[in-house]
Amino acid sequence: MNLIVTALRPEALPFIQRLKLKRVLSIRSHELYRHDSFSLIITGIGLTQAAIGTTLALQFFSNQGININTITNVGIAGSNGDFSLGSIVRPVKIQNLATLETFYPDITVDIKAQDGILHSSPTPIASPDHWPTDTIADMEGAAFFEASKSFLPIENILLLKIISDFFKPETITRDRIEEHIRVHTSQIIETILTLEQVTQKIVVSLLTKSDEQLLADCETRLSLTSFQRTTLRNHAKQFRARTQAPLPLSSLLRSAHPETKVEQKKILQEVLNVLAE
Amino acid sequence: MSLQSEAPHTSYTKLFSHIYVEETAHDHPRTKRILTRFPKARIIPITSYKEVFNRYNQNFQFQKQSRKLILANRTDEFLYRGSGFAPDFEHKNFYYNTLALNCLYDCEYCYLQGMFPSAHLVAFVNNEGFLRAIEERIANEKSLYLCLSYDTDLLALEDLFGYVAEWIQFANFHPGLTLEVRTKSAAVQTLLHVPPNPRIILAWTLSPHSIARQYETGTPSTEARIKAIQRVADHGWPVRLCLDPILPVTNWRNEYKDLLRSVASVIAPESISEISLGTFRISSGYFKQMKKHRQNSSLLHQRYEDKNGVVSLPVDQEQEVLLEIKALAEELFPREKIYLHHAPSSHEAL
Numbered sequence: 001m002n003l004i005v006t007a008l009r010p011e012a013l014p015f016i017q018r019l020k021l022k023r024v025l026s027i028r029s030h031e032l033y034r035h036d037s038f039s040l041i042i043t044g045i046g047l048t049q050a051a052i053g054t055t056l057a058l059q060f061f062s063n064q065g066i067n068i069n070t071i072t073n074v075g076i077a078g079s080n081g082d083f084s085l086g087s088i089v090r091p092v093k094i095q096n097l098a099t100l101e102t103f104y105p106d107i108t109v110d111i112k113a114q115d116g117i118l119h120s121s122p123t124p125i126a127s128p129d130h131w132p133t134d135t136i137a138d139m140e141g142a143a144f145f146e147a148s149k150s151f152l153p154i155e156n157i158l159l160l161k162i163i164s165d166f167f168k169p170e171t172i173t174r175d176r177i178e179e180h181i182r183v184h185t186s187q188i189i190e191t192i193l194t195l196e197q198v199t200q201k202i203v204v205s206l207l208t209k210s211d212e213q214l215l216a217d218c219e220t221r222l223s224l225t226s227f228q229r230t231t232l233r234n235h236a237k238q239f240r241a242r243t244q245a246p247l248p249l250s251s252l253l254r255s256a257h258p259e260t261k262v263e264q265k266k267i268l269q270e271v272l273n274v275l276a277e
Numbered sequence: 278m279s280l281q282s283e284a285p286h287t288s289y290t291k292l293f294s295h296i297y298v299e300e301t302a303h304d305h306p307r308t309k310r311i312l313t314r315f316p317k318a319r320i321i322p323i324t325s326y327k328e329v330f331n332r333y334n335q336n337f338q339f340q341k342q343s344r345k346l347i348l349a350n351r352t353d354e355f356l357y358r359g360s361g362f363a364p365d366f367e368h369k370n371f372y373y374n375t376l377a378l379n380c381l382y383d384c385e386y387c388y389l390q391g392m393f394p395s396a397h398l399v400a401f402v403n404n405e406g407f408l409r410a411i412e413e414r415i416a417n418e419k420s421l422y423l424c425l426s427y428d429t430d431l432l433a434l435e436d437l438f439g440y441v442a443e444w445i446q447f448a449n450f451h452p453g454l455t456l457e458v459r460t461k462s463a464a465v466q467t468l469l470h471v472p473p474n475p476r477i478i479l480a481w482t483l484s485p486h487s488i489a490r491q492y493e494t495g496t497p498s499t500e501a502r503i504k505a506i507q508r509v510a511d512h513g514w515p516v517r518l519c520l521d522p523i524l525p526v527t528n529w530r531n532e533y534k535d536l537l538r539s540v541a542s543v544i545a546p547e548s549i550s551e552i553s554l555g556t557f558r559i560s561s562g563y564f565k566q567m568k569k570h571r572q573n574s575s576l577l578h579q580r581y582e583d584k585n586g587v588v589s590l591p592v593d594q595e596q597e598v599l600l601e602i603k604a605l606a607e608e609l610f611p612r613e614k615i616y617l618h619h620a621p622s623s624h625e626a627l
Contacts, residue, residue, distance in 0.1 A: 092295060092321050104321070104329050107295050108343045110288040115295070115319050153334045194288070202339045204573040241578035276580075 001061060002192050003071045004040040005054050007140045010177040011075050012042050014185040024060075032057055038189075043140065047098060047122055050140035054147040062151070069196045070156050073144040074188055076164035076177055077136040078125060083114060088184050089136055089161045091118035096142035098122045103145045106155040109198050111191045113160060118142070124169045136161055156199050160188055206240040207233075211247050218249060218271060221256050222264050232268070235275040248274055289343035295319045297329050297347040297397075307402040308348050311437060315346075325349070330378070330395045338570040340396035341383050351375075351401040355410030359424065368422030368455065372414070374407055376400070376440050377429035382461060383494040385576050386522055389428060391563025398429075400438055408447055411454065420453045432460035432479075435467050442467050448477055459519065463497035463505040473513035478550055480517035481506050483540070485532035488524055492576055503540055510548035520606075521555035521618060524576070525590065525598050534605050541609040552610055554602050555618035556595045557581075564588040595619055 006012040009031070015021065021033035021040055030053055031042040039061070043053025054071070061068055083089055090113040094103040097119050107115075117135040119125075120142035141159050148157045162180045165171050207215070215236055219229055236247055249271060258264040296318045302308050303322070312320065323329055326349035359371035378399040379389055390396070401407070415421050425431055425444055435441045441458055445467075448454050459480040468479065481502055484492070489499045497505070510516050518540065523533065559567075561583045568577050581588045589595060599617050606615050 092319065093323075102324070102328060104297075104323070104332060106335075106340075107345070108289055108340055110290045110343075117321075149332075149334060153336050153339075154332055155336050155339050198289070199339065202336065202342075206573050206575065206578055237578040238580050241575035242580070244575070 001034075001066050001068050002038050002196055003057055003061070003068050004038065004192070005043060005050070005057065005071065005073045005144055006040065007043055007045050007050060007075050008174075008177060009042055010174045011181050012040055013178055014182040015040055015074070015189075018185050018189070027056070027060060030056055032060065038192075043144075046139050047096065047120060047143040051143040051147045054144050055150075058148070058151045068152060068156075069200060070158060070192055071148050071152055072158040072160060072188070072192050072195075073141055073148075074160050074181065075138055075140060075162070076172065076180060077118065077138040077141075077161035078165050078167045078169065079116075079136045079163045080128070080131040081166055082134050083116060083136065083163045085163055085166070086180050086183060087163050088113045088187070089116040089118075089163065090114070091116055091136070091141060091159050091161065094118045094120060094142045094145055094159070096120050096146070099142075101142065101146070103142060103149075105145060105157060105159060108155055109195050111158075111194065112187060113191075116161070118159065118161065125167055126169055127167050131167075136163065137167070153199075156195070158192070158195055160184075160191065206237050208246070211236060211240065214247050214249050214253065218253055218256075221253060222258060222268055222271075224268070228268060232271065235272050239275040292344055293318055293346045293398075294343070295321055295345045297321045297323045297326070297345060299323055299326055299347075299349045302348050302350045302402050305348075305350070305402045307404070307438070310439075311346075311348060311400070311402070314437065318346075323347075326399050330393070330397060330399055332395065335395050336570065337390045337393065337396045337566075341390075344379070344381075345397045347397055347399040348402055349399055350403045351406055355407045356414060356423075359422075370418045370421045371424075372421060373424040373427045374410075375428045376404065376407060376425065376431060377434060377438065379428070380430045381433050382430060382496045384461075384496070385492040385494070385571065385574055386524070386557055388559050388563050388567075390570055391559065391566040392428070398434075400434075404440060404443055408443075411447075412451070415451055415453045418453075420455070422455045422457070424457045424459065426457075426459045430460050430462060432458060432464060432467075433462035435462075435464060442471070445471055445474065445477055449474055452476070457517070461493065461496045461502060463501040465505045465509050468509050468514060469512050473509075473515070475515055477514070478517050479506075479509055479514050480519050480553070482519045482521065483536060484520070484524070485529075485536045487532060488526060492524065499536065499539075503543060506540070507543045510544050515550040516544070516548055517551045517553060518549060519553040519555075520602065521553055522557040523554060523598055523602055524557065525594060529598070530601060530605075533602050537602075537605055537609055546610050546614075549610060549614060552606050552615045553618060554599055554606065554615065556590050556598055558587060558589040558619065561586050561588045589619070 004015055016033055019038045021035045024032040024034055033040045041053050041057040043049045092107055092115045118141045119135055119137045121137055125137045164180055256267045258267055293315055298320055326347045356372050356374050359373055431440050448456050456477045457480050461482050486499045506516055571577055582591045
């Protein structure tokens, strides 16, 4: 599952329509949507709202046993003119202007966006006197990142900011925001899918799907404890590393119906012996 | 348009496409020199290298696909006592330092992937601080054996950082200092432009072709390394050969026999100061991390023993491998030059 986090409805609408997302009605405090491999939450404006909304969505899916592969904050940001209006920026450094904490997102995956530094402010920034070069401003990014990294590896977290104004927040309208995001919707979805693909590719196990099924079957039949499951998996991986052959457990498991703990332990030991041969 | 038609193409940012620079290292001449080599790199200012390097929940293997450079100033810990896992070759006052963290290569058995939270390459630009620390220690201890290239491969990075040349020059003026520069690199130009020093030992890690190809991604081929050794040996440098870790792959006896013969056929035994033989051994904490990052590694998921916090081959296998390779080496090189290194738990057995 890929989770998109936006602060505003106009930022979310192009994705809701494009990905045919449906509202999750069991969540009432926030607008949470999902369909197929995408989901989206609208957090509301500001650092606190961003942290709450991000955490709520991640916890919701975690409770459902749904794995979040990527999480992306999509939203508008202000610039002093270093970036053109409507351009898409990937923050390589994020500073929370409320706490002065700094965060560094992962930049391993090549994406079609300019690099910038993001300052997340608790209040809107209008016409600042001095503003650092290549730096943009929003009101959520830092809190989104801080909340996300508690749940996910940093390489699965992405921020994409679209320049909406040159520190003139009063010029921003709902329609303009939606328009800015809609221009980039395809590109953002493609980027998210790229990130998902690349991060998934790196987690390759020695065990095949059928090995995993066999191990799951074994775990269920023998009601293994957590320690026993770990031992079994280590033996299975060692067997695969040594032989490159499928796990030879099917026939052994077919007849395995332990009724006592002693029987369970005996069968498990037989399984481990087979894998150790 | 379906999502499938938006199918992504896999692409990583380029090596060192982004360079993190500590504010205190920004104006250092070495920083400026290094940055001129990467005119297109995006420079990201940081307060401390640890902000990036020590981030929580990083994936070492993922970052290896596109490493970034971090330029920093070392402010303390310029010198460490040698660890029990590393051979001291009977030198007392055995130390190592860390001018850089991480390496350009990607060896499947490398302990760095278990030790460091990040695969990005950190270079401490203030070499003068390291030199000063050694100078002070030599004044106290009179003699000192220093391994320069433990948590990195400095020779492979010489073109970029230039540390090896500076340390050779430093050692020439400090008779109490013996240096070891361990490497898998074949880039030896620096060493051919200066007179050899018997107190600077160039140590090459060598593996048979099949192992280098399969488990030492990004390294020069075994042939290239042997050729590099030949060139520096012919120039008069003392060379240490490190067959460490010896991996008991299929047909390992023949593989290592061929390797030793290849070396002996081109390098005179008198050019070799030591031959160091060791099997895979690592702290169990690091090993756990390594397996986590390389879940598809058949090498790391072999059967190993964990004794007293040290993961190694089962004792019987370790003995068999070490003694057989030692016997092979003794056929070609003087016995007194051959050193065995094994997991601390199996000292007694050997």
